[in-house]
Amino acid sequence: MTGNEMSSEAESRLERHHYDVVIVGAGGAGLRAAIAAHEAGAHTAIVCKSLLGKAHTVMAEGGIAAAMGNRWPEDNWEVHFRDTMRGGKMLNNWRMAQLHAQEAPERVQELEDWGALFDRTEDGLISQRDFGGHKYARLAHVGDRTGLEMIRTLQQRAVALGIDVFMECTITDLLKAAGTDEEGPIAGAFGYWRETGRFVVFEAPSVILATGGIGKAYKVTSNSWEYTGDGHALALRAGASLINMEFVQFHPTGMVWPPSVKGLLVTESVRGDGGILKNSEGKRFMFDYIPEFFKAETADSEEEADRWYDDKKNNRRPPELLPRDEVARAINSEIKAGRGTPHGGIYLDIASRRDADFIRKRLPSMYHQFKELADVDITAEPMEIGPTCHYVMGGVEVDPDTEATSITGLYAVGECSGGMHGSNRLGGNSLSDLLVFGSRAGAAAAAYVSGLDVLPKADEHAVQAGERRAVAAFTGSGEGGENPYTIQHDLQQAMNDLVGIIRTSSELEESLSSIEALKERAKAMAVEGHRQYNPGWHLALDLRNMLLVSECIAKAALERQESRGGHTRDDFPGPDPEWGAKNLVLRLNAAGTGVDLTHQPLPVMPDDLKSYFEE
Missing domain, CATH: 1.20.58.100 (Fumarate reductase/succinate dehydrogenase flavoprotein-like, C-terminal domain)
Structure with missing residues (x-):
């Protein structure tokens, strides 16, 4: 049989689908991108590794960060931008942080227009709660299950629009256009059905990666089984670059005991609503770990911190609400110093700070989850917690306005993209990130396809190579x-x-x-x-x-x-100013067996935005 005959046979027996835009991943970023692409006129499909509605976005429980000013009229996008940059230790892509802060309120309002049921203020506005690293209470929330409500709303919208969804289907390779070099445009994706093992080809001139993170590479993680770095690796093998993959966020509060809930996330809302951290000696130790950078905004005594919870005006915030990296390092230091719990963590205590009715009302998911899975009653006893691998700030290098990679037709959004969060992500910025840049990626991908005179055709040799690798x-x-x-x-x-x-x-x-x-x-x-x-x-x-x-x-x-x-x-x-001015860029090496690393200057922030940091 000749090579052409083999190619024709493979083409005829493989299941094939044709779309303008294919989104890989059905979390918040993927769903929002699909809605935007569809509304821009593109024939759109979502391919997800698990079931629709099971995305890891549901683990983002505390809220969506957006400067809506519902609790604090003084809040605005400039303050949110400053908080995000400072939280990321100024290594963020300034343009992404700016767009995120400016557009997040509109994206949250859009969710409400589509049916999201947010908690309300006394005046009937969307309620906003405090989170670490944010100067003002700005997280729009639905109890402690905000991610679940966001996924519910977005998937209901996507289904109502008639967007095709392919569930339990894993993409293993991106396909380039036939007859082009390694930098050639995207022409589709190759994958398999998890149930049957049969292969499937999605032919599309535009692919948006929205696959989430890398947590299953670590032993203790809050991440679900899907988080195996698929989007990062697919982009690398297609010729795109990754930036700043060294920045992995260890969420300070993951359960360490009992074993049935080890690694499971304890939302930052527990600390936002009054929970405190104690070591095995009963000491509230976070006062010993306040960095100079945050001392002007952070309480330095228990009395001052307690006043903050009761009267948040004119009082500095508790040290438990420092950015996540600072809290995680403090916890790690206490454990290493021998002041940890019997099971290698520290104590998170809200039971002695808030009454049971308050906890059950504000943190219903936390209460029921740990009561049912571990027989831990958070209204009556402290939790044993410690840092757990939670989020990767690094990811696929993208254009900040369109989320386009260096490969024509390939986009990346959400946790698998890099740049937005710098070296550390503030809590709540993940959900607004998904909404803002999911919307932008979907619109940009649809615009790219609408401008094509001829659609690229997938290289059949690459399809056959994908089959061989898979088996x-x-x-x-x-x-x-x-x-x-x-x-x-x-x-x-x-x-x-x-x-x-x-x-x-x-x-x-x-x-x-x-x-x-x-x-x-x-x-x-x-x-x-x-x-x-x-x-x-x-x-x-x-x-x-x-x-x-x-x-x-x-x-x-x-x-x-x-x-x-x-x-x-x-x-x-310590931090080094020289390193603070550069990104580390990773690309697949020439042999395709590993990665090469280069340095790249950080994009320079315009002077008008620099003025927000002059204080």
Whole structure:
């Protein structure tokens, strides 16, 4: 059979779909992008790895950050912009932070217009609550289940508009246009149905990556099983670049006990509504860890902090509401000093600060979740918590206005994109990020497609290569091959121990050696059975992404010789102005087996925006 005949046979037997815009991922970013693309006239589809409505966006419980001024009329986009930049230690892409602060209120109002049921103020406005790093109470919320309400509203809107959704379908490769070089335009995506194992091709001149984060590369994480770095790795292999992958946010409050809820997120709303942090000696220790940068805004005594909760005007905020990186480092320091709980965490106590009715009303999901899953009554006892891998600030490098990557037709939005949050994300900025840039990405992708005279056709050789890679674990190793679950376990342990919240040069070098060894072991992975309902095979495919993304994190962390935001080096304990003026850019190397790293100047902020930081 000739090559052309093989190509024709593959083309005829594969399931194929044709769209203008395909969005990979059905979280807040993917759904908002799909709505924008559809409303701009593009024939649009969503492809998601799990079921519609199960996206990790539901874990963002506390609220959507937007300077609506409903609680504090003094709040405005300029203050939100300043808070975001300061929280990210000034490494944010200033233009993204500006657009985010300016457009978030309109995106929240849009959600309400589409049916979102927000909590209300006494005057009937959308209620807004306090969160760490925000000067004013600006998180629009629905109890402590805001992400769930946001997903419900967006998916209801998408379904009502008639947008096609392909559930339990995993994308493994992006397809370039036939007859073009490595920089050629996108022409679609290749994947498989998780239920049947059958392959599917989505032909589309525009693909938007909205796949979320990388948390399943770590042993202890708040992230769900889908978070295996798919979008990051797909973009790299397509020729796009990643920036600042060293910045991984360890949320300060993940449960460490009981085992049934280990790693599960305790929303920042618990601290926003009065919860305090104590060590094993009963000391409220956060007063010992207030950075100079925040001392003018932070209470330095329990009396002052307690007044803040009762009368928030004219009082400085409690130290428990410092930015997440500061709180996580303080907790880690207490544990390392031997003042941790019996199970290796510290105590988060709201039970002694608020009455049971208040807690059940303000934090219903937290109360029911831990009562039912772990028999922990947060109205009567403190929680044992510690830092848990939660979010990656680094991601695919994009244009701030359109979310376009360097590859024509490819866009990235949400947690898999980089730049918006700098070195540390403020709580609540994730949901507004999804809304603002999801809307922009969808509109930009639709505009790009509408301007095309000829649609690119997917390279059939790339489709066949995707099939071969996908089934390699069945055919390449035979008996005695490596179990993918063992490799994932060893990867998670290495990332947890060597690329965790506190890092050193020697440990990072060791991690890179470990990752290289794991990559070699992965070549001999073997999975048994058939392609139908085979989670071992699914993991083997996910590991290809996790190993690549883990290498990016470790290599960038070794290169950045300073401590900033979510990246803390024990051997370089402070921030360095020189490092604060550059991004670290990662690209797939020429052999396609690893990544190369280069330095790139940070975009320069205009003088009119610099004036907000002159104080």
